Amino acid sequence: MxxxxxxxxxxxxxxxxxxxxxxxxxxxxxxxxxxAGEHKADEHRGLNAMGKLPVLIDDDAVISESAAIGVYLADRYSSGDLAPALDDPARGPYLRWCFYGPSVVEPCCMAHASKWEYRAASAGFGTYESLLDTLERGIGDGPWLLGDRFTMADVVLGGTVRFMLQFKMLEARPRFTEYAERLSARPAAVAAAAVNARVIQERGLGA
Ligand SMILES: N[C@@H](CCC(=O)N[C@@H](CS)C(=O)NCC(=O)O)C(=O)O
Structure with a gap:
């Protein structure tokens, strides 16, 4: 399939x-x-009750939530390479960064951009400053989150970093912008950009 x-x-x-x-x-x-509202129609809600994209279908497996899709794909099809093996100590930091995007970066950047008022000690995503400093330290000298080793965590979290920088929801610190440039230069990222651009053109979605 x-x-x-x-x-x-x-x-x-x-x-x-x-x-x-x-x-x-x-x-x-x-x-x-x-x-056309297809994401809110019964067919799509039957796959993801949130009525949101993305949804990945792999035979009997139906997966929503971008980070979960990344972890699934790497474990299923690239174990030991894009995903550290279960007994590899690198798996700890790998998972940490995979979850850091949806659990900290996304809500924290949204809270900052929308000027939400909240108690940082109670909110799991903390303060915007601590997010910036943690992310900067995590990327470090790179080139990737796990040093020389590129993993799916770079696609999951890196995709969020690229998005937040693009929409100016993340302070453009040099380590973030240089990391985003390295990510965008990957052949798979270039290929994906071409696929997405083709759909934009075919569907007449361009400006
Ligand atoms: N936490 C979800 C977020 C999914 C999400 O918000 N998707 C947006 C597009 S990026 C969507 O489908 N929005 C349509 C809507 O909610 O009506 C994930 O990471 O996959």
């Missing part, structure tokens, strides 16, 4: 295309028309 990605190029599904290109497995895109 070919992997199916329910996709729209202006959604987090665009980053899942990059995940698939890194893993190197065959896949098909199923366009979900946001403008």
């Amino acid at each position: 070919t992997i199916i990605l329910r996709h729209h190029p202006f959604s987090r599904a665009a980053n899942v295309v990059w995940m698939l290109e890194e893993v190197g497995v065959p896949y098909e895109l199923r366009y979900v028309d946001f403008a």
Whole structure:
């Protein structure tokens, strides 16, 4: 069975295309028309009750949540390479960075951009300053989150960093922008950008 990605190029599904290109497995895109509300229709809600993209279907496995999709793909198709093996000590920091995107970076950047008032000690994502400093320290001298070793954590968290920088929701510290440039230069990221651009053109979604 070919992997199916329910996709729209202006959604987090665009980053899942990059995940698939890194893993190197065959896949098909199923366009979900946001403008027509297809993501809120019964067919899609049956796969993800949130009515959101992305959703990945791999035979009997149906996975939503971008970070979960990345972890799934790396474990299933790139164990020991894009995903450290279960008994590899690198698996700890790997998982930490995979979860750091959705649990800290996304809500914290949103809270900062929207000027939410909250108690940082109670909110799991803490303060914006601590996020910036933690991320900067995590990237360090790079080139990747695990040093010389590129993993799916770079696609999961790196995709979020690229998005937040693009929409100016993350302070453009040099370590962040240089990391984003390294990520964008990866052949799989270039291939994914071409796939997403093709869909934009085919569907007449360009400006
Ligand atoms: N936590 C989810 C977020 C999914 C999400 O918010 N998707 C957006 C597009 S990037 C969406 O489908 N929005 C349409 C809507 O909520 O109506 C993930 O990481 O996959």
